[in-house]
Amino acid sequence: xxxxxxxxxxxxxxxxxxxxxxxxxxxxxxxxxxxxxxxxxxxxxxxxxxxxxxxxxxxxxxxxxxxxxxxxxxxxxxxxxxxxxxxxxxxxxxxxxxxxxxxxxxxxxxxxxxxxxxxxxxxxxxxxxxxxxxxxxxxxxxxxxxxxxxxxxxxxxxxxxxxxxxxxxxxxxxxxxxxxx
Numbered sequence: 817x818x819x820x821x822x823x824x825x826x827x828x829x830x831x832x833x834x835x836x837x838x839x840x841x842x843x844x845x846x847x848x849x850x851x852x853x854x855x856x857x858x859x860x861x862x863x864x865x866x867x868x869x870x871x872x873x874x875x876x877x878x879x880x881x882x883x884x885x886x887x888x889x890x891x892x893x894x895x896x897x898x899x900x901x902x903x904x905x906x907x908x909x910x911x912x913x914x915x916x917x918x919x920x921x922x923x924x925x926x927x928x929x930x931x932x933x934x935x936x937x938x939x940x941x942x943x944x945x946x947x948x949x950x951x952x953x954x955x956x957x958x959x960x961x962x963x964x965x966x967x968x969x970x971x972x973x974x975x976x977x978x979x980x981x982x983x984x985x986x987x988x989x990x991x992x993x994x995x996x997x
Contacts, residue, residue: 861945
C-alpha cells in the first residue's frame with residue numbers, strides 16, 4: 817500500500833484517526849463479521865459552505881475551514897505553505913464527495929464516522945456535512961455513523977485574520993442551550 821493511500825484515508829475526514837469501539841455485529845452489519853472492533857474517524861464538518869459563517873464574519877469565500885488552509889503562509893524558511901489538499905478543496909456537504917470518502921475509509925478499515933454536532937442560538941450549525949453529505953451518499957450503508965455533541969463557545973480563534981497578543985479571544989457564540997432548545 818502506498819503512503820499516499822494511507823494518508824488519503826486518514827485525511828478524508830479533516831481530522832486524524834480517532835480510535836476503536838467495541839461493537840456487537842449482526843448479519844449485514846457495516847463491518848466485517850470477523851472484526852472484533854469498529855475503527856472510527858472524527859469528522860470536523862467545517863469544510864462546507866455553511867450559511868452561518870456570515871454571522872461569524874469569517875470564511876467569506878464560502879468554503880469554510882478550507883479558507884484557512886488556502887490562506888496559510890510560510891512561518892519560517894523552508895516551510896511549504898499553503899499546501900493543496902490531496903483531493904482538492906472539497907465540499908463535505910456534497911454526497912458525491914462523501915461517497916468517495918466512504919469508499920476510501922472502508923477500503924482502509926475505517927467503518928465509522930463520528931460527526932461533530934453543534935447547536936448555537938437556538939438552531940443547528942455545521943450539520944450539512946452529515947445531513948446532505950453522508951446521509952445523501954448512495955453508499956452510506958457501508959459504514960456506521962455517530963453524532964458527538966460538541967458544543968463549546970465559538971470565539972474569534974477561528975478567524976485566521978484576527979490575532980491576539982494576550983492569548984484571549986472574544987466569544988462570538990456562547991455554547992448556552994436552554995430548555996426551549
